[in-house]
Amino acid sequence: MIRVGVDVGGTFTDLVLEAVDAAGGQRVYTHKVPSTAADQSVGVVQGVVELCRIAGVDPGQVDALFHGTTVATNIVIERNGAEVGMITTKGFRDILHMGRHKRPHNFSLQFDVPWQSAPLIKRRNRIAVSERILPPDGRIETKLDEAEVERAAELFAERKLDAVVIGFLFSFLNNEHELRAKEIVQRVMPDAFVCASSEVVNTIREYERFSSAAMNAYIGPRTARYLDNLQRRLGEAGVNAYVRMMQSNGGVSTVEQASRNPVGLLLSGPAGGVIGGRWTGEACGQNEIITIDIGGTSADISVIRGGDLTIKNPRDTEVAHLPVLVPMIDIDAIGAGGGSIAYVDSGGAFRVGPRSAGAEPGPACYGKGGEEPTVTDAQVVLGRLDPEHFLGGGLKIDPALSERAIRERLAEPLGLSVRDAALGVLKIVNNNMALAIASNSVAKGIDPRGYSLMAFGGAGPLHGVALGEMIWAKNVISPLHPGITAAMGLLVTEPRYEFTQSALTILEGQNDNAFAAVGGIFDRLRAEAAAQLAADGIAPGDQTFTRIAECRYVGQGFELRVEVPDGPFTADTAREVQQRFFAIHRTEYGHAFEDQPVQMVTLRVIGTSKSETLRLPALPKGGRNNPSEAALYARPTTFDDGQTLPTPRFDRMKLRAEDTITGPAVVVQQNSTTIVPPGFTATVMKLGDLVISRSRAEA
Template identity: 85%
Template sequence: MIRVGVDVGGTFTDLVLEQVDTGGRRRVFTHKVSSTIGDQSVGVVRGVVELCAIADVQPGQIDALFHGTTVATNIVIERNGAEVGMITTKGFRDILHMGRHKRPHNFSLQFDVPWQSAPLIKRRNRIVVDERILPPDGRIETRLAEDQVEQAAELFAERGLEAVVIGFLFSFLNNDHELRAAEIVRRVMPGAFICASSEVVNTIREYERFSTAAMNAYIGPRTKRYLDNLKARLREAGVNAYVRIMQSNGGVSTIEQASRNPVGLLLSGPAGGVIGGRWTGEACDQRDIITIDIGGTSADISVIRDGALTIKNPRDTEVAHLPVLVPMIDIDAIGAGGGSIAYVDSGGAFRVGPKSAGAEPGPACYGKGGTQPTVTDAQVVLGRLDPEHFLGGGLAIDPALSEQAIRTHLAEPLGMSVKEAALGVLKIINNNMSLAIASNSVARGIDPRNYSLMAFGGAGPLHGVALGQMIAAKNVISPLHPGITAAMGLLVTEPRYEFTQSSLAILQSAGKAELEAVNAVFDRLQAEAAAQLAADGIPPDRQRFERVAECRYVGQGFELRVAVPHGPFTAGSAQEMARRFFAVHRTEYGHAFEDQAVQMVTLRVIGSSSSDTLALPLLEKGGRRNPSEAALYARPTTFDDGETVQTARFDRMKLRAQDVVVGPAVIVQQNSTTIVPPGYAATVIKLGDLVIARVGQEG
């Protein structure tokens, strides 16, 4: 069997291929190519073909391809999605404009309110129709005016709109009107992207539900075109494997499902990195980890507690300040990466990022026309990146161009030396990242002193120890293939789908009728999850189901996710749910009011299946100290204290288990470079991961 993982970043596309022969012998190959921003599928397919050549296999031999993509996220960030129309209940045309009447920053006069200044759907394209569903049972008060729906669709077709969303009040209680309206619009506009809010996210709160459905329609046409292009290009290259797309919740989905509900892909790219980080942590016997994935454009931060991924609570799931009610791994992204541009602003301040040089033109040292100094240029000037080992020698870099860019744009304007300016770039970017890590750990009651910092992505191990020092992490981990960790994470994921339905009940006082209603909802959601898994070709004996409820104190504004006990939902289950809610609330906020009533608001069934996992061979035991067999040469290198010392280079692929590399040292490999400063030592773990700690504290 041959499986391939492909993760597309803003600068590079990372690939990993695992081959398992009939005798069970496994071989793993990695590769990295420049991302093609105009159409990511071009770089993906080129990378797959080149990786097959490296592994000496044919593209047609690939059995499965797993893909993490930033297409959906980029559409939202760049605001270049589809022109969308909306059909909604009469009187509720401006829900998307009003939101919750809450400003993101209450006391800021300058802060932009994005859902008003740049709405996903223009007001002229929001059309109201007569219909009304009433709570609490979803009875029909006013029947749907089908002629008005048809007229609205004809108007949208005349305007040339690419997508239409149907969002009616209380459709989570009864979605008959939404489904009928969607049917009419599909008949009038057969080529358009059509979705009903209840098909995207079937939950309470009309603004959040409408916003999520609007986002789905906004990114839908371009995302579907990308996935269609990917499928076609893979076929042309001879790849006939089944393709799975990484989702924001840490699972994978089919191309068809991802095309219908692309809103689930908004954190597709970073999610693979967190999955890969957890898998690496298991190999290093570390279950409490702070991950930071530093690529060319951004740094993505997440926390793994006791080996478990953190899923965001509904109040926090947003993209570009717009609420998106889909399950997401808790990841915070900031504009900090190897391509982040350093500059002196109009006030004379020294700044780095968030603007990035990206893949084109890239840092100045790439020689592709970039003249602005970047973080990568600073690393080159300080002697931390060697031209002959950058991407294994696959990408030529020119240190003279880095020096020129830093001198012209930073050193001379600020009256400092090139070395001081380069150190300043790293100090600023590291401070930005350490503050972001603190806001995702310390601010949430997590003590980094008890956690390992895992730094990956192409630039991660260059910054890992410095960041570990700044946050006082227990130690720092550099995975075996840092630049490919997100792609490797794709090969340890599983199919994962979440189906939702709002169903309100007070846990401590739920009666027979409420319990029966909850069980009926769970049964229906599990049947939907089973049907989706079966459509993916997963037999019933491999299907797994998990139940989650979003709960709150009665009258509270937002909910917390709570695991539901197995078996039929009984009065005893409800009491246990209340206890679990108090425990989750105490973890999140430091307190719980156990005498207060708890309300269950939204029910979720998560359908998944166990899948083949990536397995790497154990390294031969070495037990050596600064092994000469792995030593390459020594070169002057400047560290964060400003001292320049002659520093040995080591070939990571020649290190063995239990080898120790004592700093100062630079450990090079094809997809990344790991810095071991003076006073630190890197210990090689059984699969080749490095655990870096202060000398005397290693192990």
């Protein structure tokens, strides 16, 4: 069995290959190639072919490929998606414009409303037709005028629109009209991407449902083309493996499902890193973790509590300030990474990011034409990145170019030495990241002092200890392969599909018929999840299901996710759900009103299956301190306190379990570099992960 994980970042594409032979012997190989922004599939296939060559296997021997991508996210951020048309209920043409009448910034006179200033669907391409479905039972009040739908589709075809979304009022109760309108549009526009809101998110709240469906259509054509290109290029390279796509909820789906509902890929890129972080934490005996994935362009932050991923509340699931009602791992991203550009703004202020040099031209030291200094250039100037070990020597860098960029663009304009300017770059970017970590932890009631900070991504371990000190984390973890942790996370995830249905039900005072109706909805959703898993080739015995009720107090505006016990939904089940809701509300907000009635709003069934998991061999025991067998050489290195010290380098691949590295030290490897400052000690764990904490004399 040969499996490959591929994670595409803004600067590099990271790959890992696991080969398990018939006798159970296992080999793991890693690789990194520059990302190809114009078409990510070029870099993906190039990396897969090169990695197969490194591993000594034929591309045709690869059985499975798991892929995390930023294609969908980039389309939204760059606002270069499809020209979309919308057919909606008469009288509700402007739902996408009005939203919920919220001001993004209540006290700003110059605030921007993104759903109005940069709408996914232009008003002239939103056409209302006669139809009406009424609550609470979804009865048809006004029959769909199919001729109006056909005329709208003909107009869209004349305008050469790429995609069409159908969004009718109360379609979550009865989607008959939406599905019929979709049939008509597909007949008139056979080459267009067409979706119905009830197929994207079958839930209450028309603005959020319409927005989610609009997002799906906006990113649909380009995402589908990317997936088609990927499969075609893989085939041309001789890779015939089945492909699975990482989703925003931390599971994987088929290419076909991702092409139909690409909205599930919006956090595909960073999700793999959080999964890999949880898996690494388990190997280190840590289940309370703050993860930060620092790549070339961005830093992605998430929290793992008790070994469980944190899923965003529905009120917070948005992309580019637009609501998207799909389940997402709670990840915050900021523009801070190795490629973040440092500059002096028009007011004379020293700033770093969010603009990035990316892969092309990249930091100045790459020698590809970049002249602006970046965070990576600051690391080079301070002696923390050695030219001969950058990407294992696979990418040549020129320290002189870094020094010149920082001197000309920062040091001279600010009247600083080159060293102080470089230290300033790191101080600013670290503060930006520490503030973002605090907003994702402290601001949500999490005390970082009880958590390990896991810093990964190519640049993560360069900043890990500094960030850990700033947020008072109990220790810092540098995974065995920091630069490809997200790719490794792809190999430890499982298929995951979520099916929803809104069904407003108060948990108190209901009769058996009402509870039976709830049970019937759960049964239907489970059947849909089972059918999707079966379509992926997963046997019924390997399928597992979790039932979720999104609950709120009667009169509240938003819900919390509550797991529902298995079995028939009865009055006893309702009471248990209510008690679980109180407990979650108390955890989230510090209080619960147990005398108030609770209402279920949306029912959800999550279908999963256990997959093959990545297995790394345990290292032989070492127990050495600063082992000479792993020592390379020493060079002057400047640390955050301004000290420049002769600092030994250690080859990470030669370290053994229970070895310790006492700072100051730099641990080098092919895909990342780990800084161990003075006063800190790194301990090698059983699989090779490093846990860095203050030395006892310093603690």
